[in-house]
Amino acid sequence: xxxxxxxxxxxxxxxxxxxxxxxxxxxxxxxxxxxxxxxxxxxxxxxxxxxxxxxxxxxxxxxxxxxxxxxxxxxxxxxxxxxxxxxxxxxxxxxxxxxxxxxxxxxxxxxxxxxxxxxxxxxxxxxxxxxxxxxxxxxxxxxxxxxxxxxxxxxxxxxxxxxxxxxxxxxxxxxxxxxxxxxxxxxxxxxxxxxxxxxxxxxxxxxxxxxxxxxxxxxxxxxxxxxxxxxxxxxxxxxxxxxxxxxxxxxxxxxxxxxxxxxxxxxxxxxxxxxxxxxxxxxxxxxxxxxxxxxxxxxxxxxxxxxxxxxxxxxxxxxxxxxxxxxxxxxxxxxxxxxxxxxxxxxxxxxxxxxxxxxxxxxxxxxxxxxxxxxxxxxxxxxxxxxxxxxxxxxxxxxxxxxxxxxxxxxxxxxxxxxxxxxxxxxxxxxxxxxxxxxxxxxxxxxxxxxxxxxxxxxxxxxxxxxxxxxxxxxxxxxxxxxxxxxxxx
Numbered sequence: 001x002x003x004x005x006x007x008x009x010x011x012x013x014x015x016x017x018x019x020x021x022x023x024x025x026x027x028x029x030x031x032x033x034x035x036x037x038x039x040x041x042x043x044x045x046x047x048x049x050x051x052x053x054x055x056x057x058x059x060x061x062x063x064x065x066x067x068x069x070x071x072x073x074x075x076x077x078x079x080x081x082x083x084x085x086x087x088x089x090x091x092x093x094x095x096x097x098x099x100x101x102x103x104x105x106x107x108x109x110x111x112x113x114x115x116x117x118x119x120x121x122x123x124x125x126x127x128x129x130x131x132x133x134x135x136x137x138x139x140x141x142x143x144x145x146x147x148x149x150x151x152x153x154x155x156x157x158x159x160x161x162x163x164x165x166x167x168x169x170x171x172x173x174x175x176x177x178x179x180x181x182x183x184x185x186x187x188x189x190x191x192x193x194x195x196x197x198x199x200x201x202x203x204x205x206x207x208x209x210x211x212x213x214x215x216x217x218x219x220x221x222x223x224x225x226x227x228x229x230x231x232x233x234x235x236x237x238x239x240x241x242x243x244x245x246x247x248x249x250x251x252x253x254x255x256x257x258x259x260x261x262x263x264x265x266x267x268x269x270x271x272x273x274x275x276x277x278x279x280x281x282x283x284x285x286x287x288x289x290x291x292x293x294x295x296x297x298x299x300x301x302x303x304x305x306x307x308x309x310x311x312x313x314x315x316x317x318x319x320x321x322x323x324x325x326x327x328x329x330x331x332x333x334x335x336x337x338x339x340x341x342x343x344x345x346x347x348x349x350x351x352x353x354x355x356x357x358x359x360x361x362x363x364x365x366x367x368x369x370x371x372x373x374x375x376x377x378x379x380x381x382x383x384x385x386x387x388x389x390x391x392x393x394x395x396x397x398x399x400x401x402x403x404x405x406x407x408x409x410x411x412x413x414x415x416x417x418x419x420x421x422x423x424x425x426x427x428x429x430x431x432x433x434x435x436x437x438x439x440x441x442x443x444x445x446x447x448x449x450x451x452x453x454x455x456x457x458x459x460x461x462x463x464x465x466x467x468x469x470x471x472x473x474x475x476x477x478x479x480x481x482x483x484x485x486x487x488x489x490x
Contacts, residue, residue, distance in 0.1 A: 072295025080355030086274035087307030091117030115308030126153030281474030360434030364388035366451030384463035403446035414476025
């Protein structure tokens with residue numbers, strides 16, 4: 001690998017390690033953007049006069065989705081927007097609202113499955129805990145969210161020994177009763193406490209208003225030792241913790257692997273690969289101030305939460321997040337003085353959408369050496385041979401010929417090799433955010449992504465060299481779209 005390819009691969013490993021949850025992923029992206037001179041905006045205020053030509057900005061929603069963009073020096077309302085879309089979430093396990101239980105002398109933590117994971121890969125793994133925690137500040141009384149990462153193996157889901165298994169040829173389990181992490185052994189004092197809590201289950205019916213709680217406290221609902229770790233990480237007391245959203249992650253660190261370190265072994269490659277590469281490309285494109293000054297368009301990345309569960313949420317791709325932001329920025333002139341054409345009709349937004357393009361970036365299936373028969377015989381993407389254009393006649397992907405023509409030109413200008421993928425006719429086909437955003441906004445769209453193995457496993461395999469290739473492709477897209485778009489007649 002070239003020195004730059006090695007640097008991108010190692011930077012990506014750092015990004016993965018710092019991003020065990022969507023909240024952490026967005027925080028990692030924010031840090032990169034702030035270091036590169038991007039300015040944070042808020043949906044709670046008017047943006048007139050705040051967004052300027054040659055400027056760089058970002059806005060978050062729920063701290064798990066983020067949109068960032070740069071404004072060309074020759075931007076005018078009604079011009080196009082070159083967009084890269086991706087998602088911040090991955091299949092995982094989330095701690096239940098009431099999670100503490102004991103069984104056979106073990107303390108256990110109740111979990112919910114999130115998304116369509118290869119759940120058998122979560123057994124016998126060292127699992128850490130991370131997420132966001134809402135704490136009440138003692139002096140101000142404000143309730144604020146904080147990121148937490150318990151970076152130690154605190155949980156584990158043990159398998160049943162093969163000697164006790166009736167069906168040794170296959171591994172099946174009940175996700176509610178047999179997919180339950182252990183956290184510690186129950187000691188005698190805990191047993192007495194649990195008995196007292198059972199006897200007091202109906203106590204407190206005559207509590208005063210000050211004593212009454214509409215929901216049990218966090219301390220009553222969750223394992224105290226786990227809460228001690230969370231509180232210590234946040235430098236607060238357990239009594240300050242109001243609520244949290246915590247998920248499990250593989251404590252085994254992301255690494256470069258293989259004899260030549262040409263693979264990336266990690267969880268969450270789907271789809272933090274696209275998030276990292278889109279962010280790097282937007283930052284790189286923004287640094288060429290001479291080119292940005294000549295650009296007539298806006299360059300934008302939109303990284304959404306909740307893709308793995310259908311995108312229907314306030315911050316998912318099927319939400320108003322991207323349409324709202326595009327409605328705001330497409331009518332801004334980018335000038336110093338009064339810059340919101342609020343009195344004008346909606347035609348600026350409609351004109352912009354007709355001139356815009358979306359690269360919907362989500363990971364693709366690289367050909368597996370042990371299961372070659374499940375792939376279409378001619379369209380077989382290989383790891384480290386470049387990003388994959390994903391095609392489906394039934395519109396599970398939004399790719400069509402004009403999009404392929406555009407990306408081919410962009411790939412040639414960026415010297416990035418591209419591959420093609422289609423599923424077999426006797427195979428189901430996944431989907432992603434491309435079709436829904438294309439339909440919602442009337443955007444021309446192409447679905448693509450880097451090839452990988454073991455998609456949705458706790459430990460996936462991607463290509464180290466492919467990281468730079470995807471960054472280069474997105475950077476070429478941001479730099480060249482505004483000159484290529486008028487030349488492709490549809």
